[in-house]
Each structure stands twice: as C-alpha cells, then as structure tokens.
Amino acid sequence: MSLFTSWQCIYLCCLALLWSLPRGPRPAPLDWVMLVAIPVLLCCLRLLLPLFLGMTLLTALGLWLCQPGPAPLWPWALGGFVLCWLAQFVGHRLEGKHPAFFTDLQYLLIGPAWLLASLYRRLHLRY
Structure with missing residues (x-):
C-alpha cells in the first residue's frame, strides 16, 4: 500500500504544482x-x-x-513532491529493485493508473 500512497501522492502534488502556475491569457x-x-x-x-x-x-x-487557502499552495506541493519521490526511491532500495521508468519512461506516466488497477485487484473489484 505504500507504493500506492506514494504514487498517488506524487500525482496529487503534480496537480497542485500545476494549479499554482499563473494562468496567462487562457480562459x-x-x-x-x-x-x-x-x-x-x-x-x-x-x-x-x-x-x-x-x-x-x-x-x-x-x-x-x-x-485557495490562506497560504500559497506551491511550497507544500513541492515539498510533498520531493518527499514522495524520496520515499519512492527508498522503497525501491529496500526492495532491491530498480524503478521501471529508468528503462521506459511510459511507466512513469502510467504509474498511477497501474497502481489503481492493483488496488482494484486487492479489493476484488473487476475492471
């Protein structure tokens, strides 16, 4: 479950960092x-x-x-992003496995959905 938590945390932190960027001229x-x-x-x-x-x-x-809250969001999102990636690499080190995205970048992009599928299997949900 720690893998699920760190990958989903990384996804949420990415959303928060993107949310913090200025909008510019777009609607x-x-x-x-x-x-x-x-x-x-x-x-x-x-x-x-x-x-x-x-x-x-x-x-x-x-x-x-x-x-929006009382404090800027980006420092929290950036801190969470860094901590989650550190946890991810420590977990890989403890498992003795190399991260899959070192060999193929698409694993980095599909990671959250792959772990969601793993959660579905644990909960015995068909997908």
Missing part, C-alpha cells in the same frame, strides 16, 4: 491543470473505463484539495 477553465489532466484521463479512458473512473475521482480530489 479560466483551461488552466495548466486541465491542459494536463484531460489528456491523462483520456489515456485512462482508452485503457479501461474503471481506471478512467478511479483516476477521475483522484483528479477531482486533487482539484478539491487545491482550492
């Missing part, structure tokens, strides 16, 4: 988060509908957590 609905989240979700939809639904819920949670 409000097309901020950086949506420009990245929509293709990610469409990729999940191409794979399997249940993965798409799970990633949509995770993305919605991330967007809900990004709502």
Whole structure:
C-alpha cells in the first residue's frame, strides 16, 4: 500500500504544482491543470473505463484539495513532491529493485493508473 500512497501522492502534488502556475491569457477553465489532466484521463479512458473512473475521482480530489487557502499552495506541493519521490526511491532500495521508468519512461506516466488497477485487484473489484 505504500507504493500506492506514494504514487498517488506524487500525482496529487503534480496537480497542485500545476494549479499554482499563473494562468496567462487562457480562459479560466483551461488552466495548466486541465491542459494536463484531460489528456491523462483520456489515456485512462482508452485503457479501461474503471481506471478512467478511479483516476477521475483522484483528479477531482486533487482539484478539491487545491482550492485557495490562506497560504500559497506551491511550497507544500513541492515539498510533498520531493518527499514522495524520496520515499519512492527508498522503497525501491529496500526492495532491491530498480524503478521501471529508468528503462521506459511510459511507466512513469502510467504509474498511477497501474497502481489503481492493483488496488482494484486487492479489493476484488473487476475492471
């Protein structure tokens, strides 16, 4: 479960970092988060509908957590991102395995959906 937590945490921190970027001249609905989240979700939809639904819920949670608060979001997101990656590498070191994305970058991009599928299997949910 620690793998699931760190990968999903990395995804949520990425959403928060994108949320923190200035919007520029684009209309409000097309901020950086949506420009990245929509293709990610469409990729999940191409794979399997249940993965798409799970990633949509995770993305919605991330967007809900990004709502403006009293302090800037980016320092927390950056700190969480760094800590999660450190935990990821420590976990790989303890397991004695090399991260799969060192051999193929697509593993880095599909990681959250792959771990969501692993969670579905643990919960005996068909997908």
